[in-house]
Amino acid sequence: xxxxxxxxxxxxxxxxxxxxxxxxxxxxxxxxxxxxxxxxxxxxxxxxxxxxxxxxxxxxxxxxxxxxxxxxxxxxxxxxxxxxxxxxxxxxxxxxxxxxxxxxxxxxxxxxxxxxxxxxxxxxxxxxxxxxxxxxxxxxxxxxxxxxxxxxxxxxxxxxxxxxxxxxxxxxxxxxxxxxxxxxxxxxxxxxxxxxxxxxxxxxxxxxxxxxxxxxxxxxxxxxxxxxxxxxxxxxxxxxxxxxxxxxxxxxxxxxxxxxxxxxxxxxxxxxxxxxxxxxxxxxxxxxxxxxxxxxxxxxxxxxxxxxxxxxxxxxxxxxxxxxxxxxxxxxxxxxxxxxx
Amino acid sequence: xxxxxxxxxxxxxxxxxxxxxxxxxxxxxxxxxxxxxxxxxxxxxxxxxxxxxxxxxxxxxxxxxxxxxxxxxxxxxxxxxxxxxxxxxxxxxxxxxxxxxxxxxxxxxxxxxxxxxxxxxxxxxxxxxxxxxxxxxxxxxxxxxxxxxxxxxxxxxxxxxxxxxxxxxxxxxxxxxxxxxxxxxxxxxxxxxxxxxxxxxxxxxxxxxxxxxxxxxxxxxxxxxxxxxxxxxxxxxxxxxxxxxxxxxxxxxxxxxxxxxxxxxxxxxxxxxxxxxxxxxxxxxxxxxxxxxxxxxxxxxxxxxxxxxxxxxxxxxxxxxxxxxxxxxxxxxxxxxxxxxxxxxxxxxxxxxxxxxxxxxxxxxxxxxxxxxxxxxxxxxxxxxxxxxxxxxxxxxxxxxxxxxxxxxxxxxxxxxxxxxxxxxxxxxxxxxxxxxxxxxxxxxxxxxxxxxxxxxxxxxxxxxxxxxxxxxxxxxxxxxxxxxxxxxxxxxxxxxxxxxxxxxxxxxxxxxxxxxxxxxxxxxxxxxxxxxxxxxxxxxxxxxxxxxxxxxxxxxxxxxxxxxxxxxxxxxxxxxxxxxxxxxxxxxxxxxxxxxxxxxxxxxxxxx
Ligand SMILES: Cc1ncc(C[n+]2csc(CCOP(=O)(O)OP(=O)(O)O)c2C)c(N)n1
Ligand code: SF4
Ligand SMILES: [Mg+2]
Numbered sequence: 001x002x003x004x005x006x007x008x009x010x011x012x013x014x015x016x017x018x019x020x021x022x023x024x025x026x027x028x029x030x031x032x033x034x035x036x037x038x039x040x041x042x043x044x045x046x047x048x049x050x051x052x053x054x055x056x057x058x059x060x061x062x063x064x065x066x067x068x069x070x071x072x073x074x075x076x077x078x079x080x081x082x083x084x085x086x087x088x089x090x091x092x093x094x095x096x097x098x099x100x101x102x103x104x105x106x107x108x109x110x111x112x113x114x115x116x117x118x119x120x121x122x123x124x125x126x127x128x129x130x131x132x133x134x135x136x137x138x139x140x141x142x143x144x145x146x147x148x149x150x151x152x153x154x155x156x157x158x159x160x161x162x163x164x165x166x167x168x169x170x171x172x173x174x175x176x177x178x179x180x181x182x183x184x185x186x187x188x189x190x191x192x193x194x195x196x197x198x199x200x201x202x203x204x205x206x207x208x209x210x211x212x213x214x215x216x217x218x219x220x221x222x223x224x225x226x227x228x229x230x231x232x233x234x235x236x237x238x239x240x241x242x243x244x245x246x247x248x249x250x251x252x253x254x255x256x257x258x259x260x261x262x263x264x265x266x267x268x269x270x271x272x273x274x275x276x277x278x279x280x281x282x283x284x285x286x287x288x289x290x291x292x293x294x295x296x297x298x299x300x301x302x303x304x305x306x307x308x309x310x311x312x313x314x315x316x317x318x319x320x321x322x323x324x325x326x327x328x329x330x331x332x333x334x335x336x337x338x339x340x341x
Numbered sequence: 342x343x344x345x346x347x348x349x350x351x352x353x354x355x356x357x358x359x360x361x362x363x364x365x366x367x368x369x370x371x372x373x374x375x376x377x378x379x380x381x382x383x384x385x386x387x388x389x390x391x392x393x394x395x396x397x398x399x400x401x402x403x404x405x406x407x408x409x410x411x412x413x414x415x416x417x418x419x420x421x422x423x424x425x426x427x428x429x430x431x432x433x434x435x436x437x438x439x440x441x442x443x444x445x446x447x448x449x450x451x452x453x454x455x456x457x458x459x460x461x462x463x464x465x466x467x468x469x470x471x472x473x474x475x476x477x478x479x480x481x482x483x484x485x486x487x488x489x490x491x492x493x494x495x496x497x498x499x500x501x502x503x504x505x506x507x508x509x510x511x512x513x514x515x516x517x518x519x520x521x522x523x524x525x526x527x528x529x530x531x532x533x534x535x536x537x538x539x540x541x542x543x544x545x546x547x548x549x550x551x552x553x554x555x556x557x558x559x560x561x562x563x564x565x566x567x568x569x570x571x572x573x574x575x576x577x578x579x580x581x582x583x584x585x586x587x588x589x590x591x592x593x594x595x596x597x598x599x600x601x602x603x604x605x606x607x608x609x610x611x612x613x614x615x616x617x618x619x620x621x622x623x624x625x626x627x628x629x630x631x632x633x634x635x636x637x638x639x640x641x642x643x644x645x646x647x648x649x650x651x652x653x654x655x656x657x658x659x660x661x662x663x664x665x666x667x668x669x670x671x672x673x674x675x676x677x678x679x680x681x682x683x684x685x686x687x688x689x690x691x692x693x694x695x696x697x698x699x700x701x702x703x704x705x706x707x708x709x710x711x712x713x714x715x716x717x718x719x720x721x722x723x724x725x726x727x728x729x730x731x732x733x734x735x736x737x738x739x740x741x742x743x744x745x746x747x748x749x750x751x752x753x754x755x756x757x758x759x760x761x762x763x764x765x766x767x768x769x770x771x772x773x774x775x776x777x778x779x780x781x782x783x784x785x786x787x788x789x790x791x792x793x794x795x796x797x798x799x800x801x802x803x804x805x806x807x808x809x810x811x812x813x814x815x816x817x818x819x820x821x822x823x824x825x826x827x828x829x830x831x832x833x834x835x836x837x838x839x840x841x842x843x844x845x846x847x848x849x850x851x852x853x854x855x856x857x858x859x860x861x862x863x864x865x866x867x868x869x870x871x872x873x874x875x876x877x878x879x880x881x882x883x884x885x886x887x888x889x890x891x892x893x894x895x896x897x898x899x900x901x902x903x904x905x906x907x908x909x910x911x912x913x914x915x916x917x918x919x920x921x922x923x924x925x926x927x928x929x930x931x932x933x934x935x936x937x938x939x940x941x942x943x944x945x946x947x948x949x950x
Contacts, residue, residue, distance in 0.1 A: 015801070017813070049793045051638070054804075061801045062814070067793040069641060070803030072664050075634040078626065082635025083793075085624055086597050087642040090793050108634075111627040317617050326619030328590050328757040331583060334573045336520070338375050340753075341569055 008039035015065045021056060026177035026203035030124060031063055033183045038066075041091070041191055048091045049083060051076045053105055055097035055131045057124035057203070074105025077112040077121070081309075084117045088310040091191075092119040098139040099129045102158055106138070110167035115309040116195045122187075123160060123198065126205035127212045134208035141286070146208075160200045161281040161300060165274075170195035170303040172281065174296065176202040178217035182228070182297065189299050195308055215287045216295055225287050227294040229280070234266035237294045245283075245293070247276075252283060254293060269298075277301035344515055344559045349408025351416030352510070355433050356425030356449075357394055358387050358401040361503035365423075366403025367749075368507055372520045373407045374574040374751050377564030380407035381863060382749040383415035383936070386688040395449075395457030400432045409563040413863035413870075415748065417938035423506055425449050425480070428458035434469070442474045442556070444509070446502070448481035476555050480505050487545035491538050501542035508546025515561045518543055568753060575752040577716040577745035578605070581649075581675065582612035584723025586619050589645050591724075592731055592763035595620040597644040599635035601628055601654060604687040605743040606677040609649045629654035633661040633674065640670045643767060643792035645727060647673040652681050652694045655701070655738075662736055663702045664804045666828065669780070669788050671730035674708075675723075678742040678859075680934045689934030690744040692859050693910035698738045699888055699917065705825045707832040709733070710888040712740040714862035717752040719745055722885065728763050733835055734787035740887070742909075744860040744936055765790070771797030779812040785838070786831035833889045842891035847873055847880025853946055854901035856926070858884045858914055861907050861937050868942035879946055884914070895922050903949055905929055907937055 013035040021027045038048065048066035052058035054073035061068030067090075071079050076094045084092050094112075101109050101123050112121070128146065129135045135148040139160060143152040164172045171193040175186040183201065190197035202213040215221040227237045227245065235245035236257070244266040246255050255261040270276060280300050285292035352369070354362040363384055370382050385402040392399035406416035418438040424430035426449030437443070450465050464470060465477065484505045488498045504521075511518055521543060529536035550556075589596035598621065600610040614623040622639070626632040633648040640646035650658065655676045665672045678694045680686035694701075698710045709729055713719040719741055726739040768791035771777055779800045780788050791798040800812065806824060808815040815821075846869055847854075857865045862883050869881040882897060884890070898904055898918070906915040907929040915928040929945045931937050 044796075045799055046796050047794055049641075061803070064801075066799050068799075068801035068803075069668075070801065070805065071634070071637075072660050072804055075630060075661065078631035078634035079638035079641070081626075081631070082597065082599055082624065082638030082646070083642045084638075085622055085635065086595070086639035086644040086646075087793065090642070107627055108631050111631065313622060317620060317622070320617035321620070324618060326586070326590075326616060328587060328619075331586060331616070331619075332754045332757065333571075334575075334754075336371065336375060337571050337573045338377060339569075339571055340377055340564065340567045 008045065010035040010039060012045065013038050013065050015063055017062045019063050020059065022207050024206040025056070026126065026205070027057055027060070027124065029177040029180065030122070030183065030201055030203060031060065033180050033187060034064070034122075037184050037187045037191070040188065043091045047089065048093065050093045050095060051080045051083065052095040053097070053100035055100045055129070056205070057095055057097040057130070058100055060095040074100050074103070075108060077101070077105055077108040080119050081112055081115065081117055084119055084310055085313055088118070088314060094119055094121045096121065096123055097130070098123065098125045098127060098137045098160070102138045102160060102163070110163070113164055113167040113169040113196050113198060116170050116306055117310060118194050118196070118308045120190050120197045121199065123200045124203045125160060125200050126203045126209055128205050128209035130205045130208055159281065159284045162284070164198040165277060165281050165301060169198045169301070170306050171197035171299070172277070172301045173197070173299045174200045174202070176213060176217050176297065177204060186299065193302055194304065195306055225294050227283070227296045229269045229296055229298040229300065231269055231271045231299070234263045234268055236263065236266065247279070250279060252279060252293065271299055271302045272304075274301065274303070342554065342559050344561050346561045346563060348410055348562070349406065349412065350420045350560070350562060351404065351406045351418065352421040352423070353402055353404045353419040353433055353436070354423045354506075355400055355402040355429035356423075356503075357429070358392060358399050359394060360401070360425045361500070362401050362403050362425070365503040365507050366405055368521045368524060369510060370405050370749055371524070371574055372511065372516055373405065374572070375520055376516065377567075378407040378409060378562050379412040379565035379567055379751060380405060380749070381412050381415045382406070383744065384747045388686065388688050393457070395426055395428055395454050397428050397432055397458060400429050402429070402433065407562060409565050411565065413867040414936070414939060417940050423510070425502070426458070427454045427460050427464060430464055431458055431460065437473065439472060440474065442476065443470060444476045444478065444506075446480040446506075447477050448479050478509070478549070478555070483545065483549060484542050487541050488538050491534065491541070493534055493538060497535070498538060501538050504539045504542035505546035505549075508543040509550045512547045512550035513556065513559055515559050518547060567751065570753040572751045572753050574749050575717050575720070575754070576747060576749045577713065577719040577741055578608035578677065578747070579612055580717055580720040580752070581713070581723040581739070581741060582609045582616070584720040585613065585647055585673075585727065586616055586621060587720070587757070587760055588724045588727030588763060589619065589621070590757070591760055592645055592727065592765045594643065594645040594765060595622065597636060597639035597646045598623045598649065599626050599632040599639070599646070600624070600649045601626050601632045603651045603654050605679055605746045606649045606651045606654070606675065608746065609675065609677070629657040630661060633658040636672055637661060637665055637668070637670065640672050641668070641793070643790070645731065646671070647675060647727075649675040649677070651677050651679050652697065653684065655694060655697060659702050662708060663704060663706045665736040666702070666706045666708060667804050668802050669734050670736070670790070671734055672736040673723075673726045673730050673739055674736060675739045675741070677746045678740060686934045688743065690742050690860065690936060691909050691932065691934065692742055692861070693913065693932075694740065695858070695887065695910070695913040696916070698740060705829065707829045708888065709735055709737040709832055709835060710740065711737065711886050712859045712884070713745050714859060714883055714885065716745055716748045716750050724760070728761075729835060729838075731763055731765050732787070732838070733785055733831070734790060735832060740859060742860050767792050768795065768798055770795050778810050780807060780810050782809075786827065786834055836889040836892045839886050839891060841893045842882060842884065842897055844897070845881040845883055846870055848878060849880070850900040851878035851880055852902050853879045853950060854898065854904045855879065855881050855942070855946065856884065856898070856904050856906050856914070856918065857881070858887060858908075861909065864937045864939045864942055865907065867939040868946065871939070872943060872946060877950065887914070890921070898922055898924055903927060905946060905949060907942060907945070909937060
């Protein structure tokens with residue numbers, strides 16, 4: 001940790017630009033948690049780059065005093081890939097929205113994940129296009145009435161965590177704007193991961209999609225509807241931690257811990273188990289439906305072993321150079337030449 | 342047998358795409374270059390990789406023009422045609438000079454091949470070839486016989502047919518087999534059987550020509566009187582790739598290429614991916630948008646970044662090029678043009694993306710555009726693109742086309758020490774706590790390049806309109822107009838840092854100026870030089886810098902009564918010239934997926950003379 005990095009505080013990461021999100025927008029909280037976490041990472045400010053696309057969420061770089069690029073819609077992932085390939089020494093953060101990262105930029109997202117650049121993706125999911133004033137997005141619920149779906153959306157929504165895992169992401173997590181402690185914890189974990197970290201953050205757009213995640217974020221309903229997973233711990237939730245999840249074959253079922261079931265029967269979360277992670281991210285029930293499963297939050301999966309793209313690329317460059325550094329004159333001459341006198 | 346010395350000759354190798362004609366042509370070209378002749382080539386690929394065998398669309402051709410004089414083009418008409426089957430003959434018949442030599446593989450003229458090529462009668466027997474010198478050889482049979490002692494399948498033996506033909510031509514043109522023997526030895530060093538078969542077929546073809554006396558005389562083309570020096574053979578895409586590596590060495594920054602495969606640009610990606618020992622990073626992205634965006638990221642990080650593609654890919658890169666214009670970062674976008682629109686004719690050549698290069702982005706989005714004129718020129722233009730991008734902090738579009746990309750010519754290659762340095766200075770760290778101004782400018786109007794990792798330079802840039810100097814977002818009306826004009830002026834000012842337009846040949850004032858750009862160079866040179874020799878007042882100027890134009894271009898145009906602009910498109914440079922200089926420039930357009938010939942040019946010049 002450099003001396004300067006040690007002394008940094010959240011304030012050092014604020015910029016002189018006026019923050020222009022709507023009052024009450026969930027983006028404020030996410031910005032605050034990121035500013036709280038960044039000084040704890042021991043990375044000098046000049047070594048951090050935040051790259052974003054276009055959307056309300058993508059205004060993020062302007063408010064963060066590091067290097068930053070507010071690029072074009074959907075392409076932050078592609079720009080960050082080139083940056084990281086060129087400069088493996090930098091700490092690269094991608095800020096994107098559900099439209100930016102999963103609709104127009106969906107293709108780049110899956111390729112970023114499979115390549116496993118050591119970068120951090122923060123996907124602000126508000127289940128709506130905020131910046132363009134309220135059209136449905138690829139994560140909007142079926143039947144969602146928006147400006148462009150007066151009769152309700154007929155698009156089946158993405159489950160971003162499952163999508164990321166399907167693209168062979170090596171780190172998949174979910175958190176929310178309204179739980180600062182949890183979000184900070186997940187952000188720190190995301191940064192620690194070597195490889196692409198994919199963190200979906202539920203974010204309230206109080207103007208165009210207010211309350212989309214209310215059941216998950218509000219005190220009154222949170223305990224019953226959220227499942228906070230912790231590595232090595234049984235999957236427990238409920239008002240008084242009175243319920244658990246158990247695997248019945250490959251099917252997760254809810255059991256009542258006051259009704260003859262003990263914690264020993266429960267599914268113990270193992271972040272490194274890809275098979276179980278596949279099931280975990282698939283727990284994605286509609287919370288309005290009677291008897292639904294709780295929505296999982298936390299780090300679902302981490303594979304610490306897969307090599308990053310930039311490491312593999314660097315190894316090839318080194319191997320090629322080891323056989324002899326490039327010589328321009330040799331290159332220009334080629335294999336066969338002749339003299340004209 | 343006597344040997345007749347000739348000044349120049351055009352040979353076309355044509356056969357089924359599986360017949361190995363590209364390799365045969367390439368080998369003959371290499372051999373020709375090594376004996377010192379000047380040359381130009383034109384490979385003519387079928388559109389499909391595996392078009393049905395024996396059909397007209399399946400014909401693959403390789404045209405080579407070489408001589409002891411300066412050679413400008415692959416030649417309008419062929420003096421010699423090698424036709425491996427009926428289809429190959431049919432496709433090329435229209436391009437034969439009267440009295441040309443036609444060497445045919447009789448095995449490719451059976452009933453089956455006639456049917457596949459939609460020929461009702463056999464062209465070897467129906468008088469089609471009256472007036473030509475026809476040499477009939479059963480290449481298939483002779484090759485199999487030559488390989489009778491080698492243990493391998495008939496199919497594999499038949500793959501050596503092209504070597505038989507090559508050996509035959511080597512004899513005909515009084516060559517030695519050395520260069521191809523060397524090539525085969527290295528190519529098949531791990532497959533002794535295949536090596537032996539190819540060598541035997543090559544020698545069999547040579548000996549067959551020697552013993553059968555199927556032609557009256559052998560031919561010889563002397564070495565050309567080229568400028569003294571050391572030469573190699575070069576193709577356009579290879580030259581471009583080397584130009585980028587050279588620029589990377591001369592500016593001291595690693596080269597980054599983000600690319601997505603597309604004909605006829607892919608070879609640059611292939612070539613550069615073999616140059617990792619120069620620290621070259623190649624990134625094959627998921628599409629052209631990701632390709633250019635990755636390059637933008639690498640450029641932001643302080644690398645020399647380029648992206649290579651063809652027209653459809655440029656269309657996809659449009660928005661990101663606009664971002665590069667706004668970010669004012671160095672970036673080279675390479676368009677190896679092909680016939681459009683849409684997928685068009687991927688393997689055919691065209692110059693129809695000039696207006697796309699100049700104007701094909703949303704908003705006022707000026708970008709430098711420069712163009713290669715011939716294969717070796719692609720080296721200089723690639724190098725120059727990087728120089729301009731780096732010195733002026735701007736995206737640059739480099740144009741080439743399929744004809745340049747796949748054409749070959751002798752190249753008096755430069756020495757590394759003769760190439761200019763490209764000095765690059767990143768912005769210095771700030772330690773006194775003052776605020777960094779990312780859009781501050783120097784006399785060229787270019788802004789500093791402040792790369793991540795530099796203390797005190799933390800700043801945010803993006804595609805939103807910004808205030809000059811500070812780079813802060815600005816929607817101010819006056820500021821927007823100011824910035825639009827400033828970005829335009831920045832590109833126009835580059836005219837102060839590029840060479841003046843020169844006249845390639847002809848008088849400085851006169852009756853007709855032929856104004857070309859890109860791959861029409863050779864055809865125009867050859868037409869204009871011929872007319873000059875006949876005493877006409879004709880000149881040739883070839884524009885490399887298309888945006889901005891050289892400062893004296895307007896002046897030059899007014900020195901001639903007429904300006905003719907030949908292009909392989911529907912009239913693009915001519916529009917820009919008329920718009921900018923308001924002269925009645927005369928278009929000459931050919932849009933057939935093939936190069937303009939010098940004969941066509943002489944025709945149009947004379948009509949307007
Ligand atoms: C090429 C292009 N297409 C469309 C737009 C318009 N646009 C800007 S942001 C956006 C959607 C943003 O949604 P999301 O990514 O969810 O971000 P949010 O505003 O919700 O944070 C759209 C469609 C654009 N800027 N560029
Ligand atoms: S529109 Fe929604 S997402 Fe955008 S700033 Fe306002 S509240 Fe936030
Ligand atoms: Mg959104």
